[in-house]
Amino acid sequence: MIAYLCAIGVIALIYCLLALGLNLQFGLTRLVNFGVVAFFAVGAYTSGLLSLQGAPLVVCFIAAGVLSGLLALPIGLLSLRLRDDYLAIVTLGFSEAVRITIQQESWLTNGVQGLPGLPKLFSSWGGGVSDIAIFTVLAVIVGLVCWGTVRLTRSPFGRLLKAIGDDEAALSALGKDPARFKVQVFMVGAALAGVAGAFYAHFITFITPEQFIPLITFYVWMGLVMGGSGTVRGAMFGSLLLMVFLEGSRFAKDWVPGVSEVGMASLRLAAVGLALILVTLYRPNGLFGGSSK
Amino acid sequence: MTWIDIANLLINGLIEGLVVALPALAMTLVMGVNRFPNAATGDFLTTGAYAAVAMQMLAGAPLWLAALASVGITAVVSAGSYQLIFRKLVGRPMVASMLAAIGLGFLLRSLISFFAGHDQRTFDMPLVRAWNFGGIRILPTDLLIAAIAAVCLLVVFVLIYRTSFGRQLRAVSDSADLARASGIRAKGLMLCLWLLVGALSSIGGVLLGMKAIVMPEMGWESLIPAFAAMVLGGIGSPVGAVLGALLLCVVQELSVPLLGPSYKLVLSFVVLALVLLLRPAGIMGRVQLVR
Numbered sequence: 212m213i214a215y216l217c218a219i220g221v222i223a224l225i226y227c228l229l230a231l232g233l234n235l236q237f238g239l240t241r242l243v244n245f246g247v248v249a250f251f252a253v254g255a256y257t258s259g260l261l262s263l264q265g266a267p268l269v270v271c272f273i274a275a276g277v278l279s280g281l282l283a284l285p286i287g288l289l290s291l292r293l294r295d296d297y298l299a300i301v302t303l304g305f306s307e308a309v310r311i312t313i314q315q316e317s318w319l320t321n322g323v324q325g326l327p328g329l330p331k332l333f334s335s336w337g338g339g340v341s342d343i344a345i346f347t348v349l350a351v352i353v354g355l356v357c358w359g360t361v362r363l364t365r366s367p368f369g370r371l372l373k374a375i376g377d378d379e380a381a382l383s384a385l386g387k388d389p390a391r392f393k394v395q396v397f398m399v400g401a402a403l404a405g406v407a408g409a410f411y412a413h414f415i416t417f418i419t420p421e422q423f424i425p426l427i428t429f430y431v432w433m434g435l436v437m438g439g440s441g442t443v444r445g446a447m448f449g450s451l452l453l454m455v456f457l458e459g460s461r462f463a464k465d466w467v468p469g470v471s472e473v474g475m476a477s478l479r480l481a482a483v484g485l486a487l488i489l490v491t492l493y494r495p496n497g498l499f500g501g502s503s504k
Numbered sequence: 505m506t507w508i509d510i511a512n513l514l515i516n517g518l519i520e521g522l523v524v525a526l527p528a529l530a531m532t533l534v535m536g537v538n539r540f541p542n543a544a545t546g547d548f549l550t551t552g553a554y555a556a557v558a559m560q561m562l563a564g565a566p567l568w569l570a571a572l573a574s575v576g577i578t579a580v581v582s583a584g585s586y587q588l589i590f591r592k593l594v595g596r597p598m599v600a601s602m603l604a605a606i607g608l609g610f611l612l613r614s615l616i617s618f619f620a621g622h623d624q625r626t627f628d629m630p631l632v633r634a635w636n637f638g639g640i641r642i643l644p645t646d647l648l649i650a651a652i653a654a655v656c657l658l659v660v661f662v663l664i665y666r667t668s669f670g671r672q673l674r675a676v677s678d679s680a681d682l683a684r685a686s687g688i689r690a691k692g693l694m695l696c697l698w699l700l701v702g703a704l705s706s707i708g709g710v711l712l713g714m715k716a717i718v719m720p721e722m723g724w725e726s727l728i729p730a731f732a733a734m735v736l737g738g739i740g741s742p743v744g745a746v747l748g749a750l751l752l753c754v755v756q757e758l759s760v761p762l763l764g765p766s767y768k769l770v771l772s773f774v775v776l777a778l779v780l781l782l783r784p785a786g787i788m789g790r791v792q793l794v795r
Contacts, residue, residue: 237599241597241599243598243599243602245602245606289777289780289781290780293780293784295598295599296540296541296598296602297735297780297784299541299599299602300541300731300735300776301773301776301777301780303543303728303731304728304731304732304772304773304776305773307728307769307770307773308769308770308773308774311766311767311769311770312770314766315764315766315767426610429606429607429610432603432606436603473617473621473622474618477614477615477617477618478614478618479614480610480611480613480614480617481610481611481614481615481618483607483610484606484607484608484609484610484611484612484613484614485607485611486607487603487604487606487607487610488589488604488607488608488611491593491600491601491603491604491607492589492592492593492604495596495600
């Protein structure tokens with residue numbers, strides 16, 4: 212039971228990290244990143260592949276964050292100077308391009324078979340203890356990111372980001388260059404997703420391209436918009452809600468008779484779709500954020 | 505690679521381009537008028553294909569009748585989704601409509617896969633042999649697909665450029681406020697637009713299914729190419745969307761001998777990125793719509 216709770220806890224914290232990254236990008240700066248899973252995947256594969264080459268895990272994690280962040284640079288430069296819906300289209304296309312490339316380039320990534328047998332974090336401490344250790348380390352990191360985000364929102368830089376989200380034209384009129392800040396925030400959010408991917412890789416220890424479908428991106432979006440984007444509290448609460456939903460729908464299979472595993476997956480997708488529609492329609496500020504615009 | 509291979513790829517690219525032009529046109533119409541990239545377009549395609557499959561399987565209808573019924577069903581789904589969702593998001597940030605569109609796409613796809621399963625399906629069509637002109641092979645079915653797509657595009661262009669409906673639509677697309685001030689009623693116009701979008705997507709889905717197979721992810725997989733075609737042609741420009749789709753698909757086909765068929769989607773993304781880098785307005789677009 213403790214092992215199960217610990218496993219859920221780790222996955223929940225990984226989603227928290229993704230949601231916090233997206234919260235920086237969308238919640239604060241209104242950057243529509245529909246390719247969260249791309250940076251998550253790049254982080255997971257970077258760290259996984261390096262670790263298989265024998266690199267120490269610390270190096271792998273740093274490389275995962277750095278590479279994901281750097282990858283966001285061209286994407287950001289490409290689209291952030293244009294209207295904001297371009298970023299949405301480009302990131303969505305990017306996430307599919309990344310997944311297919313991972314699937315096809317089997318000389319590097321072992322293709323659809325994926326990478327089995329990745330080293331687990333703290334594995335030398337034995338099964339149960341290593342899970343608790345991963346949970347603790349992740350919790351500390353998530354805590355630090357939360358603290359950093361709150362500090363950031365109160366700093367001059369954070370006010371600048373909020374101003375970009377509110378009224379970009381006014382900001383340019385004040386002589387600031389919004390595009391530069393947008394690219395920076397976009398990269399930081401992507402790096403967080405990359406680190407989340409590294410944790411995922413070295414917790415699950417087996418990654419395949421199928422784990423990095425666009426649905427993951429919209430799990431994170433669903434969590435963030437349900438919790439209420441723009442605040443750390445919203446991102447954390449939303450990830451928790453998401454986890455309850457994901458785990459709950461796994462158990463629901465035992466209660467709903469006559470629905471197969473595949474049918475259940477369809478119903479889960481339907482619930483995600485419906486939630487995205489209903490929240491945007493009726494709760495734009497999150498479930499508990501009031502219904503005003 | 506001989507010139508005959510190239511000619512074959514070229515022909516295949518043009519045929520595919522005509523099919524992709526349908527969703528690209530549907531998307532660019534919505535983009536021009538409602539100002540958001542309709543990410544549910546792909547799943548409208550899937551809805552159309554499955555509606556036709558269902559009509560063939562359950563009612564035993566011939567393909568043309570099944571396709572007609574599917575046009576009606578998908579048009580209603582599309583107009584209904586506007587009425588229930590997107591109409592209420594007018595005036596809200598673009599991301600609200602886009603998120604809702606993604607959600608709608610998931611919802612449609614999951615309902616389809618729940619009831620129809622994940623098995624691949626095909627239309628009940630007579631098998632025909634390809635015509636062979638000294639190495640250049642043309643499938644009569646492909647010609648039929650291309651002809652239907654071309655006729656549909658023609659009909660839509662007549663609607664947009666030669667009817668009062670089209671004139672009003674273009675007026676709203678240019679300036680919604682000005683259009684309202686001149687007495688254009690947006691309500692009925694929008695419903696007609698979304699009926700048209702659904703009909704276009706449905707035909708696109710059926711043609712796509714005729715060319716290959718029908719499965720729940722087929723629409724989602726053609727979403728990125730349709731996006732790329734729309735941006736390449738210039739957002740909001742109907743002619744651009746068609747040109748963009750033709751150009752994109754020809755380039756995609758020509759890349760197949762070099763990169764293999766799996767990289768088509770990646771190539772769509774690369775084209776999208778290159779257009780944004782070099783000429784964000786696309787072939788036919790206006791710069792002010794871009795920035």
